[in-house]
Amino acid sequence: MEKSEDRRPSQKEVYMKYGRGIITHAKAENIKIYKVEYTVEYKKDGVGPEDSGKDIKWCTLIRKDKNSPWLIDEIGEG
Structure with missing residues (x-):
């Protein structure tokens, strides 16, 4: 298994504007x-x-704040 963090700001923007970020804020x-x-x-x-x-999957992790644990919010196809 290999994993790599996608650091492109555009990916986070898409999550926040059109994905589950609308729900999680x-x-x-x-x-x-x-x-x-x-x-x-x-x-x-x-x-x-x-x-x-x-196979390849994309995983989004979120946390409430810097003191909170990271939690898997969604897993899906790229």
């Missing part, structure tokens, strides 16, 4: 967005929610 300094790449391998090509192979 999170400020830019309390938002982190990560691109997560991982490989799924099912035993004997078992049936699962995703096909076996490499």
Whole structure:
């Protein structure tokens, strides 16, 4: 698994203006967005929610303030 933080201000702006930020009211300094790449391998090509192979998800973490823990707010396709 590999993860990398997306530090582009535009990604946070999209979250705040058009995404769940409308509901959470999170400020830019309390938002982190990560691109997560991982490989799924099912035993004997078992049936699962995703096909076996490499996949990428975007994870948005938020917190109430600098003293609060980071929590996953959403996970989705890029």
